Amino acid sequence: MSSRIFVALDTPDLEKAKALATRVHHHVGGIKLGLEFFMANGRHGVHEMAEIGLPIFLDLKFHDIPNTVAKAVQALRPLEPAIITVHAAGGRAMLEDAKAAAPQGTKVVAVTMLTSLDDSDLVSIGLSGDPHEQVLRLTELAKSAGVDGIVCSGEEVAAAKKLWPHGFFVVPGVRPADGAVGDQKRVVTPRKALDSGASILVIGRPITQAADPDQAARAIEATL
Numbered sequence: 001m002s003s004r005i006f007v008a009l010d011t012p013d014l015e016k017a018k019a020l021a022t023r024v025h026h027h028v029g030g031i032k033l034g035l036e037f038f039m040a041n042g043r044h045g046v047h048e049m050a051e052i053g054l055p056i057f058l059d060l061k062f063h064d065i066p067n068t069v070a071k072a073v074q075a076l077r078p079l080e081p082a083i084i085t086v087h088a089a090g091g092r093a094m095l096e097d098a099k100a101a102a103p104q105g106t107k108v109v110a111v112t113m114l115t116s117l118d119d120s121d122l123v124s125i126g127l128s129g130d131p132h133e134q135v136l137r138l139t140e141l142a143k144s145a146g147v148d149g150i151v152c153s154g155e156e157v158a159a160a161k162k163l164w165p166h167g168f169f170v171v172p173g174v175r176p177a178d179g180a181v182g183d184q185k186r187v188v189t190p191r192k193a194l195d196s197g198a199s200i201l202v203i204g205r206p207i208t209q210a211a212d213p214d215q216a217a218r219a220i221e222a223t224l
C-alpha cells in the first residue's frame with residue numbers, strides 16, 4: 001500500500017514546491033496544495049505539480065453560497081484533483097451542490113473544525129459545546145449531505161469514524177512526538193492518528209521545514 005502521508009506544500013514558490021515534492025516523493029502518497037500555493041500559481045501550478053505523478057489534494061476550503069461554491073468546483077474539474085475541501089459550516093445545500101459539481105473520481109471532504117482552534121475559540125465565535133461535539137455535529141451533516149468524508153483532528157477521528165464507518169477521514173495537525181506545534185492546537189502523533197482511524201495524514205512543516213525533508217518523511221513513515 002502506498003504511504004498515507006499527504007505532504008502539505010505550503011509555499012508560493014512553484015520551483016520550491018517541485019523540488020520538495022521530488023525529494024520526498026518515495027515516502028509520501030500524495031501532495032496537498034493549499035491557498036498559499038494556489039493564489040500564487042493557479043491552475044498552471046497545479047498542472048505542473050501533477051506531472052510529478054502523485055495524487056493531488058487541492059485544499060481550497062470553499063465556504064460560500066451554494067451556487068458560488070458549485071461554480072468554483074466546476075472550474076476545477078479539468079484539474080481532476082483526487083481530493084478537494086469545503087467547509088462543513090457552509091451548510092447542507094452547499095455541501096450537496098459541491099459534491100454534485102465535482103468530477104466522479106474526486107473526493108469532496110468537509111472541514112469540520114480547524115485543527116488550529118480549541119475550546120476557547122469556539123466560545124469566541126459563539127458556538128456552544130466542545131471541539132468533540134462540534135466535530136461530531138458537522139460529521140453527521142457531512143454524511144447526510146452525501147460528501148465523501150471530513151477533515152478533523154486526530155483527537156476526534158475515532159468518534160467520527162464510529163458515526164460514519166465508511167467515511168474518508170483526513171487528519172492534519174499531525175506532529176512527531178518531539179515536533180514543534182506552531183499554530184496548531186489539536187495535535188496528535190502520526191501513529192496515533194492512523195490508529196484512531198485516519199484515512200490519510202496531512203503533514204506539512206515537520207517535513208518541509210526539516211533540514212533534510214527526505215529523511216524527515218522517511219522517519220515519520222517508519223513510525224506508521
Ligand SMILES: O=c1ccn([C@@H]2O[C@H](COP(=O)(O)O)[C@@H](O)[C@H]2O)c(=O)[nH]1
Pocket residue numbers: 008010034059111113114115116151152172173174182184202203204205206
Ligand atoms: O483543520 C485543518 C485543515 C487543514 N489544515 C491544513 O493542513 C496543513 C497542515 O500543515 P502543518 O505544517 O503540518 O501544520 C496546512 O496546509 C493547513 O492548511 C490544517 O492544518 N488544519
